[in-house]
Amino acid sequence: MLNLKTGKLNxxxxxxxxxxxxxxxxxxxxxxxxxxxxxxxIKQKCLFKGPCILEINGQNLSIRGCDACQIFLEEAHG
Structure with a gap:
């Protein structure tokens, strides 16, 4: 299943x-x-269970790696 840690950048x-x-x-x-x-x-992913930096509604947010693995995604079309 696709999550914040396994998703592709940008x-x-x-x-x-x-x-x-x-x-x-x-x-x-x-x-x-x-x-x-x-x-x-997904703007940036750090190595070794480091944080992910996301862009949400024009703001950047950093999420711990352990929490990022528990947030599941699907590709947005359009």
Whole structure:
């Protein structure tokens, strides 16, 4: 299944599922606009379980690698 760590750079995706267990983290991500159906672009991925930098609604957001693996995507068409 495609997630933020396995997606390709500078390609548009749509979030389909978020399996993050920490309720506080889910609330923070939702407040920043990251929820199911949101369009994202992966700007940078760091090695060795490092963070991913995403572009969401014109803003850049860094997500820990362990959380990025739990956010699943599909390709956005159009």
């Amino acid at each position: 390609k548009n995706y749509k979030i389909t599922e978020m399996h993050i267990q920490n309720k506080h983290m889910i609330q923070r991500l939702n407040a920043l606009g990251l929820n199911n159906g949101t369009n994202v672009k």
